Amino acid sequence: MRNFNYWFVFSSIGLILMIESSFMLISAFVGEIYNESAVTSLYLSALATFISGLTLSLIGRKRRKEKRISQREVYLTVTLVWVLMALYGALPFLLGGAIPSFTDAFFESVCGFTTTGSSTLINLEAFPKSLHFWRSFTQWIGGIGIIIFVMSFLPLFGGGSSQFYNAEATGITKEQLRPRISDITRNMSITYLGLTVVGFLLFWAGPMDAFDAACHTFTSISTGGFSTKQASIAHFNSAYTEYVAISLMFCGGTRFLLLFNLFRHLSGKIFKDEEFRWYAFMILGFTCVITLSLYLDGNVFSSIEKTFRTVLFQVVAAITTTGYATTDFLRWGQFYWFLFLAMVLFCGSEGSTSGGMKISRLVILVKNTRVVFRRQVHPQALYMVKINGQVYANAVVEKVLAFVFLYLTIVGIGAIVLSFTGMSFNESIGTAVSSMSSYGFGLGRFGPSGNFSSATVFAKYVLCFLMIVGRLEVFTVLSLFTKSLWKR
Amino acid sequence: MRNFNYWFVFSSIGLILMIESSFMLISAFVGEIYNESAVTSLYLSALATFISGLTLSLIGRKRRKEKRISQREVYLTVTLVWVLMALYGALPFLLGGAIPSFTDAFFESVCGFTTTGSSTLINLEAFPKSLHFWRSFTQWIGGIGIIIFVMSFLPLFGGGSSQFYNAEATGITKEQLRPRISDITRNMSITYLGLTVVGFLLFWAGPMDAFDAACHTFTSISTGGFSTKQASIAHFNSAYTEYVAISLMFCGGTRFLLLFNLFRHLSGKIFKDEEFRWYAFMILGFTCVITLSLYLDGNVFSSIEKTFRTVLFQVVAAITTTGYATTDFLRWGQFYWFLFLAMVLFCGSEGSTSGGMKISRLVILVKNTRVVFRRQVHPQALYMVKINGQVYANAVVEKVLAFVFLYLTIVGIGAIVLSFTGMSFNESIGTAVSSMSSYGFGLGRFGPSGNFSSATVFAKYVLCFLMIVGRLEVFTVLSLFTKSLWKR
Numbered sequence: 001m002r003n004f005n006y007w008f009v010f011s012s013i014g015l016i017l018m019i020e021s022s023f024m025l026i027s028a029f030v031g032e033i034y035n036e037s038a039v040t041s042l043y044l045s046a047l048a049t050f051i052s053g054l055t056l057s058l059i060g061r062k063r064r065k066e067k068r069i070s071q072r073e074v075y076l077t078v079t080l081v082w083v084l085m086a087l088y089g090a091l092p093f094l095l096g097g098a099i100p101s102f103t104d105a106f107f108e109s110v111c112g113f114t115t116t117g118s119s120t121l122i123n124l125e126a127f128p129k130s131l132h133f134w135r136s137f138t139q140w141i142g143g144i145g146i147i148i149f150v151m152s153f154l155p156l157f158g159g160g161s162s163q164f165y166n167a168e169a170t171g172i173t174k175e176q177l178r179p180r181i182s183d184i185t186r187n188m189s190i191t192y193l194g195l196t197v198v199g200f201l202l203f204w205a206g207p208m209d210a211f212d213a214a215c216h217t218f219t220s221i222s223t224g225g226f227s228t229k230q231a232s233i234a235h236f237n238s239a240y241t242e243y244v245a246i247s248l249m250f251c252g253g254t255r256f257l258l259l260f261n262l263f264r265h266l267s268g269k270i271f272k273d274e275e276f277r278w279y280a281f282m283i284l285g286f287t288c289v290i291t292l293s294l295y296l297d298g299n300v301f302s303s304i305e306k307t308f309r310t311v312l313f314q315v316v317a318a319i320t321t322t323g324y325a326t327t328d329f330l331r332w333g334q335f336y337w338f339l340f341l342a343m344v345l346f347c348g349s350e351g352s353t354s355g356g357m358k359i360s361r362l363v364i365l366v367k368n369t370r371v372v373f374r375r376q377v378h379p380q381a382l383y384m385v386k387i388n389g390q391v392y393a394n395a396v397v398e399k400v401l402a403f404v405f406l407y408l409t410i411v412g413i414g415a416i417v418l419s420f421t422g423m424s425f426n427e428s429i430g431t432a433v434s435s436m437s438s439y440g441f442g443l444g445r446f447g448p449s450g451n452f453s454s455a456t457v458f459a460k461y462v463l464c465f466l467m468i469v470g471r472l473e474v475f476t477v478l479s480l481f482t483k484s485l486w487k488r
Numbered sequence: 489m490r491n492f493n494y495w496f497v498f499s500s501i502g503l504i505l506m507i508e509s510s511f512m513l514i515s516a517f518v519g520e521i522y523n524e525s526a527v528t529s530l531y532l533s534a535l536a537t538f539i540s541g542l543t544l545s546l547i548g549r550k551r552r553k554e555k556r557i558s559q560r561e562v563y564l565t566v567t568l569v570w571v572l573m574a575l576y577g578a579l580p581f582l583l584g585g586a587i588p589s590f591t592d593a594f595f596e597s598v599c600g601f602t603t604t605g606s607s608t609l610i611n612l613e614a615f616p617k618s619l620h621f622w623r624s625f626t627q628w629i630g631g632i633g634i635i636i637f638v639m640s641f642l643p644l645f646g647g648g649s650s651q652f653y654n655a656e657a658t659g660i661t662k663e664q665l666r667p668r669i670s671d672i673t674r675n676m677s678i679t680y681l682g683l684t685v686v687g688f689l690l691f692w693a694g695p696m697d698a699f700d701a702a703c704h705t706f707t708s709i710s711t712g713g714f715s716t717k718q719a720s721i722a723h724f725n726s727a728y729t730e731y732v733a734i735s736l737m738f739c740g741g742t743r744f745l746l747l748f749n750l751f752r753h754l755s756g757k758i759f760k761d762e763e764f765r766w767y768a769f770m771i772l773g774f775t776c777v778i779t780l781s782l783y784l785d786g787n788v789f790s791s792i793e794k795t796f797r798t799v800l801f802q803v804v805a806a807i808t809t810t811g812y813a814t815t816d817f818l819r820w821g822q823f824y825w826f827l828f829l830a831m832v833l834f835c836g837s838e839g840s841t842s843g844g845m846k847i848s849r850l851v852i853l854v855k856n857t858r859v860v861f862r863r864q865v866h867p868q869a870l871y872m873v874k875i876n877g878q879v880y881a882n883a884v885v886e887k888v889l890a891f892v893f894l895y896l897t898i899v900g901i902g903a904i905v906l907s908f909t910g911m912s913f914n915e916s917i918g919t920a921v922s923s924m925s926s927y928g929f930g931l932g933r934f935g936p937s938g939n940f941s942s943a944t945v946f947a948k949y950v951l952c953f954l955m956i957v958g959r960l961e962v963f964t965v966l967s968l969f970t971k972s973l974w975k976r
């Protein structure tokens with residue numbers, strides 16, 4: 001481990017903890033408006049987080065000798081950042097006793113920062129508003145964190161984790177890459193902030209008050225899915241609010257750079273992007289299939305519009321891995337469970353806040369299958385996987401193979417371990433897929449009508465592990481356990 | 489479709505139907521020994537099958553102008569052979585009324601020729617002996633059919649479907665390939681026949697009579713899993729019989745060429761084969777984990793030996809996709825369901841009679857993942873997937889990616905369709921995996937204590953489709969639905 005750049009790790013984590021403490025302060029100010037006693041725990045948490053961050057920064061500054069950073073520093077930093085953000089983020093829940101158990105507070109915080117949105121809380125309406133704000137804020141932070149991480153850190157090391165980004169970067173040298181990345185980060189941040197402001201105004205214009213509007217904006221743009229109400233969006237009983245939520249989730253699941261270009265240049269170029277076309281098509285397709293199937297079952301709502309809207313809502317909430325609900329779709333029948341699992345596994349666009357294996361990888365899998373079939377018939381011809389007109393190298397396709405294999409293996413092993421903690425077959429599969437893809441709803445006791453309070457302590461830590469590994473795109477966390485990363 | 493070689497398709501199918509009719513005759517002779525009335529249906533079926541086969545042969549001979557054959561003729565022939573063998577194979581069950589419903593008779597026959605071993609029969613002891621013989625024979629025919637098909641037809645077109653075969657063939661030209669293939673086919677057939685004789689004698693030496701010994705030899709060597717007893721192997725209540733069954737299943741799941749070399753040269757070279765090492769290790773590993781876990785659960789049998797033997801039996805029956813049972817392992821708990829599904833998905837060796845995705849593909853997936861991790865750290869170094877010292881081309885790895893993706897997609901879609909027919913979530917997943925991998929046991933109503941009589945007619949045809957697609961290694965059947973195969 002010689003030449004390991006501690007400075008970078010410590011100072012990065014320190015900086016991010018200090019930023020986190022400022023978000024805690026903002027939540028505390030919100031609590032002040034409502035005169036809540038919970039603000040004390042937020043002030044204390046902010047203080048503790050700030051001091052920890054400052055200390056780490058100072059340690060980092062002290063050892064600032066080595067300036068070189070490499071993959072292992074970045075991977076370790078990113079993993080530790082998510083774990084520590086969640087650890088400190090649990091303090092506000094824990095200190096005031098709003099969530100008395102450490103496990104539950106940490107679980108809630110991980111569900112926040114990973115934008116998963118599962119919860120152990122059973123009476124959201126009684127939960128302090130300032131802590132609701134903080135809880136929603138964690139998802140908003142996690143959302144912008146993930147797009148900056150995926151777009152800024154991962155491409156530094158190439159390897160095609162973000163192929164669409166590479167497409168953008170074609171033709172520029174490594175020296176030019178850094179400024180290009182900060183451009184991209186800026187554009188995405190602008191989009192994220194812009195969407196937050198517009199989302200807030202749109203929600204506020206409906207039956208929501210400013211507080212609920214803010215919280216739900218945070219959790220829809222980030223495809224997080226926390227709600228301030230036990231009944232989620234259904235609580236507001238408003239078609240307007242549901243359509244706003246659908247639109248915001250849809251934006252959260254779209255590649256942010258596409259949205260930036262759309263708004264900046266007001267061009268229809270977005271439809272030329274293959275991943276976006278698949279994304280839109282999948283939402284449309286699943287909505288039609290489910291609506292039709294519900295009609296065949298005679299399982300419909302008062303009006304055609306309401307049926308369509310309800311189905312569209314659950315489909316968008318699943319494909320973007322937001323995990324809001326306006327109805328308990330698990331009650332529609334076990335047939336639908338499969339459809340939702342499929343949507344949650346392959347969902348969201350790369351460079352968006354969605355979890356899951358990403359539609360871009362599905363596209364590569366499908367195109368590779370077509371290439372293999374063609375090669376079989378014409379072995380001499382040169383067929384390659386092409387997306388948006390760009391040829392994909394074998395190494396990229398093999399990386400996707402490795403990613404999907406690892407992803408599904410971890411989901412499988414996760415399900416096995418969960419079933420060992422007493423979850424049923426369905427529940428194990430459902431929660432493993434859901435946590436890994438940062439969706440939020442499992443099957444059985446862990447569906448839209450239930451919550452995670454009945455999971456065992458061990459199961460909750462397993463779920464936390466799955467959420468973090470899934471959120472950080474598998475390789476980041478697993479690389480830390482490989483020998484080859486450390487000996488060089 | 490110009491230049492399509494009908495001659496080859498018709499004459500091949502005709503030949504195989506005539507061979508099938510001779511096997512029906514043998515079954516009829518067995519029935520004569522027991523003076524059964526069911527022999528009439530066997531004679532009639534043999535006649536009908538022979539006449540159909542002869543007619544097809546004659547038609548084929550008549551059009552014998554075109555001598556060239558290519559992939560599409562082979563793929564179409566192989567698919568049609570399996571469908572028609574099953575169709576004619578259903579006649580003996582249907583004609584005498586032993587299985588009155590056409591769907592059930594066809595289902596039983598498909599479960600035979602694909603060596604799946606699911607069944608709709610609910611009182612095996614009352615089923616005529618001659619039809620039991622035929623039923624077991626279908627699996628034996630299916631078993632030798634699949635090794636000849638995989639080893640003889642598929643490699644003709646390269647593409648790495650059988651990578652281990654390619655390893656054998658390294659260094660010989662295309663002109664030399666044909667005689668080499670007939671060598672391999674001969675060696676495998678000798679092994680298959682030798683194992684059948686030895687297996688019969690070993691079973692007969694135990695509590696089984698000659699009839700049961702023959703039937704169970706047919707269904708264990710072929711990893712088929714049909715039994716003449718409702719309680720399967722447990723009926724004989726003999727440790728000796730169980731160990732014989734374990735050994736025969738183990739051989740059935742081993743690459744036959746390895747067995748041939750082992751017996752021919754009495755060498756320990758078999759342990760140098762990576763796939764074989766994984767195969768043995770997986771059996772050992774799963775047996776230890778499950779035995780240990782049962783002890784922790786306090787869920788054990790009278791003696792340590794009996795516990796170990798029972799677990800080993802179920803594990804070998806799953807990893808070889810035979811699907812015999814000596815206990816209803818589903819009752820051990822839902823945790824074990826996952827282990828069995830995992831075993832059934834990645835199981836058996838290439839060039840054996842097992843179904844599933846094959847251990848060789850699992851090895852490639854694991855090694856590719858390792859390669860991707862290494863590449864990520866040292867992007868400049870050249871890492872490749874190597875098995876048994878041989879480097880695998882990118883195209884092979886991409887083909888495995890396509891295979892696994894298609895396989896799991898078909899299992900997924902199969903499960904969705906099955907759940908639409910009224911099966912529960914577990915049952916849909918269980919039967920889809922089981923049928924695709926030609927294992928035989930599903931979950932829920934379709935486990936070792938149940939049978940498939942309660943499945944709907946539509947569900948049975950879906951299962952038949954999955955069994956045939958899975959048995960013929962996916963590409964063979966799916967290629968027929970691609971445009972690129974037909975326009976050239």
Ligand SMILES: [K+]
Nearest residue numbers: 116224322439
């Ligand atoms: K979510």
Ligand SMILES: [K+]
Nearest residue numbers: 604712810927
């Ligand atoms: K079987």
